[in-house]
Amino acid sequence: MTSVGSADASPGTVDTGRLEVGETRDGSTFGLPVAVVEGARDGPTLYVQAASDGDELNGVGVVQRVVPQLDPDELSGTVIVVGIVNYHAFQVAEHRNPIDDTKMNRAYPGDGNGTSSERIAAATYDVAREADLVLDLHQGSTSRMIDEVRVRCGRRHRLHSQCLELAKTFGCGYVLDQKGPDGQLARVAPSDGVPAVDPELGGAVGWDEGSIAKGVEGVFNVLRGYDFLDGDAGIEPQTRAKAFDQYGSPVGGLVRYQHDLGDRVTADETLFEVTDPFGGLKARITADNDGIFWRSRRLPQVATGEYVCSVGKNVDTY
Missing domain, CATH: 3.40.630.10 (Zn peptidases)
Structure with missing residues (x-):
């Protein structure tokens, strides 16, 4: 029992x-x-x-x-x-x-x-x-x-x-x-x-x-x-990923992602853009390393320094 x-x-x-x-x-x-x-x-x-x-x-x-x-x-x-x-x-x-x-x-x-x-x-x-x-x-x-x-x-x-x-x-x-x-x-x-x-x-x-x-x-x-x-x-x-790169926004505005969850990304590839309310580009954020688009915030609006997304890195298959 x-x-x-x-x-x-x-x-x-x-x-x-x-x-x-x-x-x-x-x-x-x-x-x-x-x-x-x-x-x-x-x-x-x-x-x-x-x-x-x-x-x-x-x-x-x-x-x-x-x-x-x-x-x-x-x-x-x-x-x-x-x-x-x-x-x-x-x-x-x-x-x-x-x-x-x-x-x-x-x-x-x-x-x-x-x-x-x-x-x-x-x-x-x-x-x-x-x-x-x-x-x-x-x-x-x-x-x-x-x-x-x-x-x-x-x-x-x-x-x-x-x-x-x-x-x-x-x-x-x-x-x-x-x-x-x-x-x-x-x-x-x-x-x-x-x-x-x-x-x-x-x-x-x-x-x-x-x-x-x-x-x-x-x-x-x-x-x-x-x-x-x-x-x-x-x-x-x-x-398998062995670590994360996490990305915040350098400006306030509205996030526009360039990748879907699970996508492979390469270093220097655009992860997301931040625009003003009228669509004007304020910032473009690129990947630091090759990896997988792993996680992102749900709502598009961000303040300066607020979390936006994560990329899994040091990726292999086992």
Whole structure:
């Protein structure tokens, strides 16, 4: 039997419940929604979580579609899902936890006696660190972004090859292989011996069905590729970037892009132009390096110095 909070599943069953992590300001207890799918046969454990950033909802869409499709009679091992991690931010559709103004994916491994975010991180990490694989579902907030998987442990980490293989098995087509900031789940878990990746499923206001479908496919690729389910994961070569160039606007105005997401760009090629309200050209920004047009702001209006787009660089195929 596997128990997570109030969810208890014996072999061949599914259960849902709540993982209590504290109290709200009126003293009421609150808990994170959890699901446990315990396979009829022994096997590894996959931990999946979504919405550690409260406005990144594509992962919730993935969870909503994956869990009902999991048949424990066909499963070897266990799948544990925390459907909404950043409880408080999700309630108000904000990125950061409004209780302590913290970005949840900088709080791992957490502190059971700490702030609101640290307590949530500690409770979820206690579950994640006991798994064999970790998928931390994200998206590019409300920016426009390609579907990708991020390997955050760093290329010199002892588990790097295992994390990279997990990213390849998920199979978004694009991988960012760059050491992440302190406190990211996908960086912390490998230090405890658990391969972990951070799928960034596009970017949307609300959620995007195309990116959600890619995420559902990715989870099932992992389930098949690591023998939770019978079948072929269909692993294909991935395009990998090892770093980003980020571009801001030198002037205020309206952005006009010269590339679509996923386009190859070459050094000195125009990425975007900035015009005045009447179409007059104010600035033309070119690429510093060869790469892939990876991410861009959603709204066209920019102020001086405001972020506009990112280009993935040091690109290869593996």
